[in-house]
Amino acid sequence: MTAKTDRVRVVRSWEWARPERPARREVLAAVPEREEAKPPLLFVPGFGHGAWAFAEHWLGHAAGRGFPAYALSLRGHGGSEPAPEATLRSYTHDVTQVAASLPRQAVLVGHGAGARVVAHAMARYPVRAAVLVAPVLGGWATFGTALRRNPAGTVPAVFGAGLRLNRRQLFSRELPDADARRHLARLGRAGRRAQWQLLTGRAPEPAVGRPPVLVLGSPDDRVLPATALTRAARGYASAPLLFPGMGHDLMLDARWREPIDAILDWLDKDPAPTHG
């Protein structure tokens, strides 16, 4: 990722002149039985994952604690329209479209490369708060780790094939094999251009509205090195919450309950915007 651009952009002639193509998007929802005035949560899956990854545990759990919870599948993923030519901009568009369609100002929760998409979306939509879960913000260091830990799945991605993640990268040993296999079988792939942009694309612009940001992950994540997690958190002037022993897919791993409870506890404390 290149240096952070810290200036507001007002003029966007290219974007106005070339609006993003609309796409049919899958949005899964779990809403609490009683309205409790808690902000809606929008979960944004990372590359290869779809809304299903959150429907497994987190959506229902969040709704059970009074949060209207939604998850979308970025175009080309899950039940959304196929989109082999998708770019990071298309994904960002998908997120802001769904966020703006929710009844109230939303909290965005991005996982993996979905956190990078959330970081872009935060410059285009004033989130109530943002949560970055095991955030893969991109750049060549991420690529280096992936290469070391999973060369067979990573090298082809450079040449435009899908990035393939393996069981050891995504889950801890505690997750029953059957579950792990079921999840792995559902993995898709991100667009070739989006994958490339994750490495080389422009850094996200500053967030609008200066929202509070929470970063969390596992020190034993085999996709995202602990140093990258710390760096990501420092970018938002905080330290990451850590869940040792878990794999990259915190929402699907055996102890999925701990991170989501930590997120909801943080939101229940109603974190203040970071003015300044």
Added chain:
Amino acid sequence: MSSSTDLGRPDPDRTVVPSRDDRPVSDRGDTVCVIGAGASGLTAVKNLREAGFGVDCYERETGVGGAWNWRHDRSPVYASTHLISSRPFTQFPDFPMPDDWPDYPHHSQLLSYFERYADHFDLRQHVWFGTEVVRVEPVEGDRWDVTTRSTGGYGPERTSRYAAVVVANGHNWSPKLPRYEGLEEFRGEVMHASSYKDPAQLRGKRVLVVGAGNTGCDIAVEAAQQASRCWHSTRRGYWYAPKYVLGRPADQVNDTLLALRVPLRVRQWLYHWTLRLTVGDLTRFGMPKPDHRVYETHPIANSQLVYYVGHGEVTPVPDVARFDDRAVELTDGRRIDPELVVFATGYLPRFEFLAGRVLGDEDGSGRPRLWLNAFTAGHPTLAVVGLVQPDSGIFAISHWQSVLFARLLTLRATRPELAAVFDRKVRAGLGERYSAKVKDSTRHWFEVGHADYLRALQRALHELEDGK
């Protein structure tokens, strides 16, 4: 605070201080007052809240949306109104319109968009509906006394003191009506376009439409479809731009050229050439030749007018000279006998609650002298939002104006020296224009080119942050 059905003022919870003439004034502390809950007022409330300010917004109607709420008495929209700026140019930059909406949404979609914006950001709790602002007076310490009363003049007046004021009262609700010799004697029906709501008003009648802004052109098209006869009177020739060119919304094609930094002259040439390829020379229909180049009058976006002229359903005629009891005499001496005359001659901005000099309009011309069309000299805690007539959507402009004002107010507290630099810029920049040359006409004094304007505003934002 109140709900949307709650009329009237908050019970002042602050100290009550006497004003100059001994009226009680409730002190609202650091709260900012926003006048109007149309699109511009709503975005001001949102952006001030986002920057941490308390806000009281007063709206004389009973709902949000301003001009786009066509149930409002003063709404200028008619049943068929669709946007003239395509979606990407119209939406707020941080709250996209649904991407499955058409390129040019209908006015009812616009209203639902603003209502959703208000709900999404929980803005209604800050709005006092059915409450009209009648006076805004500067008081010591760059603060403001704002006097309100229930719309329609019932109930007592109440005055509150604010740290800052945003004027977002809109400029398309007070009709501009030309005067003509003999108009009083004319026996036909006469109306301003602001009272035109539904094509049924035209059905089967002989109709004269005066003016070729976007309103006049829309109404002439409806008259072509509904009336028994339609004359369209204009005092000059215009460039009637289609809504689509080269397979895309015309404004998107234009901004492609802007993004490529194609010079104005070349853009004008391309535009002429595109028109030549489609509708050709309009003077053959009896329309006057434009007395100006493309982009020198407020753009008309209407694909249908020329079509109906070509089908003989609209008869172009010159300016009106005078009226008598049963006919209208045109400047070429011709006489026509319409049953209904619709004046689509535009609107006038009005700021009755504010002394003209506060906005730099000493002689009451109705044309404030501002910098960035928003800031006035000597009153650093006042901003006008939405007083622009852009060649594109207005809402993004109102959004950024209010973002800039919120930043400025924050800096006044935290870095007063930077705010002072800004004040000097306001003085130096009064009356600055943000468009290429425009034709001198009553409506063009606040015309802005969206790219020029937003670039200037972006510069102001960056300089404010950099302390330049």
